[in-house]
Amino acid sequence: MSNDYHQLKKAKGKTARLGVWVVIGLIILFGLILFRFTLSGSQKQNLFGGLPSKEDVYEAAKIIVKPSLKGDHVSFSDDGFEFGKRSDSVYVIRSYADVTAEDGSQSRQYFNVTIKYNGGLATKANNWELQALQLQ
Numbered sequence: 356m357s358n359d360y361h362q363l364k365k366a367k368g369k370t371a372r373l374g375v376w377v378v379i380g381l382i383i384l385f386g387l388i389l390f391r392f393t394l395s396g397s398q399k400q401n402l403f404g405g406l407p408s409k410e411d412v413y414e415a416a417k418i419i420v421k422p423s424l425k426g427d428h429v430s431f432s433d434d435g436f437e438f439g440k441r442s443d444s445v446y447v448i449r450s451y452a453d454v455t456a457e458d459g460s461q462s463r464q465y466f467n468v469t470i471k472y473n474g475g476l477a478t479k480a481n482n483w484e485l486q487a488l489q490l491q
Contacts, residue, residue: 407472407477408477411477412446412448412472412477413436413448414477414478415477416448416450416468416470417431417452419468419483419488420466421452423466423488424454424466426455427455427456428454429452430452430454431450431452432452436448436449436450437449444472444473445469445471445486446469446471448467449466450465452466464491465490466490467489468488469485469486469488
């Protein structure tokens with residue numbers, strides 16, 4: 356009878372140790388997820404599928420407009436852009452870029468671009484659709 360008690364106690368001890376290791380593993384997993392989440396916040400990723408910020412829209416507009424500008428070196432204005440919202444996911448950006456041509460001449464080209472956000476990460480150009488582009 357006492358032998359059964361000791362074996363039952365030994366079996367419960369193994370189960371308790373297994374439970375402790377499972378809890379420690381879950382705490383480590385939670386810590387890794389929390390660490391990853393804090394790092395992703397510094398990359399301006401939209402984790403929960405909301406609408407992009409003004410800066411995200413401007414970055415997408417620069418990627419879309421750059422191939423249309425004629426010149427070797429393009430420098431966009433980071434402090435002088437105008438932002439507008441037409442509907443739920445259609446945005447208008449008005450700004451300029453300083454363009455240096457092959458011969459070394461510089462010019463300032465103003466642009467108006469209307470782009471539509473299709474969802475996903477706002478930093479990926481594939482998630483945007485060009486609706487209108489006007490170069491001046």
